[in-house]
Amino acid sequence: MPIDTYFPHDELRYQLALLRTPHIGPTRFQRLLTHCQTAEALFKTSGATLYQMGLPKISVQAILKPPWSVIDSDLAWLTEPHHYLLSLSHSAYPHWLKQIPHPPPLLFLKGHPAALNALSIAIVGSRHPSPTGIDIAQQMAFDLSTRGFCIASGLALGIDAAAHRGALKAQGATIAVLGNGLRSVYPKSHQQLAEQIAEERGVLLSELPLDCDPQPRYFPQRNRLISGLSVGTLVVEATLKSGSLITARLAAEQGREVFAIPGSIYNPLTRGCHALIQQGVKLVTTITDVIEELTHWLPPSIANQHLSDSVGIPAEQGQMLDTDHRKLLECIGFESTSVDQLTIRTGFSARTVSSMLFTLEWRGDIQPVTGGYLRVKR
Numbered sequence: 001m002p003i004d005t006y007f008p009h010d011e012l013r014y015q016l017a018l019l020r021t022p023h024i025g026p027t028r029f030q031r032l033l034t035h036c037q038t039a040e041a042l043f044k045t046s047g048a049t050l051y052q053m054g055l056p057k058i059s060v061q062a063i064l065k066p067p068w069s070v071i072d073s074d075l076a077w078l079t080e081p082h083h084y085l086l087s088l089s090h091s092a093y094p095h096w097l098k099q100i101p102h103p104p105p106l107l108f109l110k111g112h113p114a115a116l117n118a119l120s121i122a123i124v125g126s127r128h129p130s131p132t133g134i135d136i137a138q139q140m141a142f143d144l145s146t147r148g149f150c151i152a153s154g155l156a157l158g159i160d161a162a163a164h165r166g167a168l169k170a171q172g173a174t175i176a177v178l179g180n181g182l183r184s185v186y187p188k189s190h191q192q193l194a195e196q197i198a199e200e201r202g203v204l205l206s207e208l209p210l211d212c213d214p215q216p217r218y219f220p221q222r223n224r225l226i227s228g229l230s231v232g233t234l235v236v237e238a239t240l241k242s243g244s245l246i247t248a249r250l251a252a253e254q255g256r257e258v259f260a261i262p263g264s265i266y267n268p269l270t271r272g273c274h275a276l277i278q279q280g281v282k283l284v285t286t287i288t289d290v291i292e293e294l295t296h297w298l299p300p301s302i303a304n305q306h307l308s309d310s311v312g313i314p315a316e317q318g319q320m321l322d323t324d325h326r327k328l329l330e331c332i333g334f335e336s337t338s339v340d341q342l343t344i345r346t347g348f349s350a351r352t353v354s355s356m357l358f359t360l361e362w363r364g365d366i367q368p369v370t371g372g373y374l375r376v377k378r
Contacts, residue, residue: 014039015087016074017066019106020209022058026102030088033105074210077183082198084109092116100228100254104207108182111198115173116205118150119297121290122226122251124244125159125236126269131369132334133159133237133269135376136261138166140234143287145172152177152229154222155190155197155204159236159244164197174202175229179222181212205229223247224254231297232257234284238272245272248281257293259284264335324348328356329365329375338372 018024018032018039035053036042043063045053050060078085086093086107094116097103109116123141125133141151141163151167153160155176167174176197180186182204185194198204207225208218223246227233233251235258238244248258258281263270277283282293321329331337331345342353357373360366366373 011038011040012085013068013071013075014043015106016071016209017043017068018063020067020070021062023056024059026105026207029105070211077210082111083182084113086113094229096120096231096256097225097228100224103228104225106207108206108208108210109203110182111203112173112201113203115150115175115201115203116229118148118173120150120152120175120230121294122152122230122233122247123159123163123236124153124223124226124233124247125238126242126244127156127158127160128269129158129162129237130267130269130335131367132263132374133261134162135334137162137236138169140236140261140287140290141166141172141174142170144290145170145174147287147291148172150175152226154179154219154226155185155194157187157189161190161193163236164193164202168196168200168202172201176202176204177222177225177229178204178206178208178214179218180206180214181208181210182206183210184213186214219243220246224250227251227256228254230256232259232290232294234259234261234290235273235276235281236261237263237267237269238276239268240271240275242272245276248276257282257297259290259293261285264333267335325356325359328353329360332360332366332373332375334375336369336371336374341372 018029024032032042033039036045043066047060047064050063077083086109088098088103088105092113093107121144123137125137129137137159145151145167150173151163152175153163155161155164155178164174164176174197176194178186185191194204205225207221220243223243227247227250230251233248233256235244235248251258258276260273260276260281261284262273262277282289284290328342328346328348331342339350339353343350346353357366361368361373364376367376
């Protein structure tokens, strides 16, 4: 059933029809409702009056002849378990999202709407991250979830998926904001992840009509919702042309905090993050860095916690190793490190390094990746 019981049934039908009307965005949607008081009144207005209101021809034609069979299909979707609709006027509409310019007039939800009540942090980044980036995103999401934050992201490949999985692993709440309607999942490879989010403590969210296919123009719109739902946005690996930088810019424009994870100067995936840091964005190496910037957003019980998350080698990871193995481990970074680089850094022969790498991999201290090895953060 829909959450929004403020709607009489007919008004709900008319607002769903208005949402599907071409060239009716959030701003015009609200202006029309304000002018006519109800969507039902708008749809009973004459064509001549609609033109006088400045509506384009394609919009007028859609209002005069709504696709009622499609609207009835939308209403049927809302009767299914854990399917919901929120209007901007409803008390359950997310508080922080309501503060952004031109918030969505309607939100479709699938899953657990209670996730919208938690204080959220967005984690976004590359669709083609390094193994290190995936590890960082998932660990940050896990750690923030254990402190009571909800993790918001876009269900995209790469960093988004890692963030959602980190929250789920911590049995925390996560919001997946889609750039398409909720009748489908994009990318299709994330169908199982989407189902897991909706079934556990998360929620799938979209402002788009239910059968709307993903299109490039929808993703910047989607990004404003990811940042708008959150008090802060953390960028993990992004090129200079990454859509994640759009989300970061929108977060700043919305008056929210922006954070970035630094990385190797040789890694093109970190150039976007480095550019943000040069612009004054908070550099983050632990969740302490995030929470310190959010103290004015947080309840004292959370803000006063002394949190830490070391990015160095944990003590137990270096135990039971002889001096040479510890030296080799310390020379392996969280980015891919080649055998040639390790022979130079350690002074050991390639044969010795290869033998020692086998031991470190067997212990779980490192993992093989394209071009070499990287350290596993445990």
